[in-house]
Amino acid sequence: MNMRQSRWTPLVYLGPAVFLLFLLMVYPSLETIRLSFMDKRDTEFVGLENYDYAVTSPRMKEALGNNLLWLVVFTVGTVGLGLLIATLADRVRYESLAKAIIFMPMAISFVGAGVIWKFVYDLNPPGNPTQPGSQIGLLNAILVSLNPDDNLADLVDKFADEDIDISQASATTAIIDAETEAINAAVAAGELTQSQADELLDKLPDTARDFLHGDLPPQGENWQLLGRWANIVIDQINAAVAANPSLDGQTVCKIVPQACSREIEKVEEDAIDAAVDAGTLTEDRAEEMLDDLPEVALAYVKDNKRPSGSDWQTVDQWDTIITNTREINVRSANEVLDTGFEPIDWIRKGTINNFALIIVGVWIWTGFCMVVLSAGLKSVPKELLEAARVDGANELQAFFRITVPVLMPTITVVTTTMIITVLKVFDIVYVMTAGNFGTEVIANRMYLEMYGGDRQFGRASAIAVILMLAIIPLLIYNIYQFRKQEAYR
């Protein structure tokens, strides 16, 4: 276009960029492909050995499977929610505020997002002796709040109704006696001053009664046995049950189904293990059954519902177990009370945890999809939609017959971007589980092969190449799209 351009001018402008691109991207990519056929220290050609490892080793198989799950759930989730939110936001007056809220996670790091969501997923395990009961993770708190409001006082009353020798008063006294003793011991050991102890002892009767009715004692106090208060009451109940031979197991199980189902679990677990040893049950099936066991046992105790599947080992004896269970076997008093939803370990529990991580990804990336789709939405001709409505189409029809087809090119672009993103997912997994508990993904595997333990550069390279191979179709598509765009210019 201009005649005075010397041959070297483009070089000055392009030089630094081209040099860096070659140094950091082109050369290393080719070198990595070469390394993927070499052993871990780049000394010997090993053919396809690293690739064989990359598709057959258990951890990589797990990673490939999980990446596939991510690919489907994450992509559908981000694009679907992005489209939904863009459509909804288009119809309200606070559109820009709504979009800013959805988009905000894009600005923070995946590590920060990981912390945010780890906090949401936090679990206070049942029976935690230092902090009984309360869930500080939002999700588990919601789950537990759906439970009937059971407390120790109700439990004591239920047993009292069965004519056993216990009352709220005696239960409170038991707590007061044990705690008084512990406080006095703490004073003797010099852990509490006498005035602190007096103050505590003063409050003790009221606090113990409130505790029985479901209140946690005020924090920051020097209660010595706080974590065991519930168990003191359970011990009382057990002593009373033992002293009353006419009370049968069935009645006890009606009052505390959780405790009885646990008795069944114990016996059934042993039976399943024995069956696996004897070869009458496959390990896979056994694992499945052990996963289902708590639910199955509880359903049997509460509703007398027999499990489906003939491979349960001792169902016929379950009734006997219930009849014989007179004493509440306390693993944790909280579990005895908890007759509804148990809090879930979102990060560690298999299968669920993969979805828990994917949700974090969706939370971050939906904003991206929404912004792009929302811009596309503005370009859907209003007249077209009006015409459809006049012709009697309802909103859903107008959306699926007009908006979606017109938006299709944009949806395709967003979808490919999400697929490219999700194939490389790393940070979320690294921060939240480090690939443990069945949440491994390809990128984390590559990092571990490269930096973990004995630095398997060959294997890490093969994994990186596989990642690249998965992306190549999208790369070709991108270039094809770009060419088409250029033709318009």
Next chain:
Amino acid sequence: MTAQAPRRSKIEWGQWFGHVFVQVALITILLMWILPTVGLLISSFRDQQDIASTGWWTALKTPLKFTQYTLDNYDAVINNPNYDMKRAFLNSLIITIPATFFPLLFASAAAYAFSWMKFRGQNLLFVIVVGLTIIPLQLTFIPVLTLFNDWGITNNDYIPYLGIWIAHTGYGLPYAIYLLRNFMGSLPKEIFESAFLDGCSHTTAFLRLALPLSIPAVASLVIFQFLWVWNDLLVALIYVGGGKNAPLTYALSGLVNSLGQDWHLLTAAAFVSMILPLLVFLSLQRFFVRGILAGSVKG
């Protein structure tokens, strides 16, 4: 005319129902989106005992009871040398500023050449750049790290950040070139033609015409690259590793492992790492959105 009356009221009822549905659905989604972050923020100001025993939402029952809030958690993560988020914050700044400036400088020069110069292999070279925008960085780590180690620029005591500066500059280039080329290439041809006719050199055309006219695109990219580098964990893991030079993301992920359930510290540390990007986002959101749109929709 009278026959239309019932029909219209039916439509209005349907519209009203649809409107309520839209509001309820959207507000539910918005709450789901913002509650996790609100929880983190509130918790970071709560007392250790309170956080460990009650959910953050209990603070909302008495939002104006200021005695329940404390700055102790921030004091601990910033000033306690065991956590030292102050040093990590500084590291992040030192890493991010050059790693934002240099890719932008090199990319705008390259984009100018692609837009307003003619040279052999121009199209092929640009197609390669487009391809590089989506290459997984994992494909480059091992050879680049080997090179850096050979040259002694990783773990270098004098300029410990040189490796990660170079890495981020290279990795940021493809997208920046692609975006800027699309922008500069669509500037009005006539301006440049008449400038060249008047004897304007490429240096002048680049510095006085192309760059100033591309400010919107450059601004988007600055925000983009800044957030990308600030929020990056993977590249930092590879080229800096741990130690006293690690950025915030690395420091925070380390705390996640070492502190476990100490939420009073984790929430504060997480917020320290998020404050700057959040401020950038809130004040410059428009440019950010524009950058995303320019990159993903037809340029």
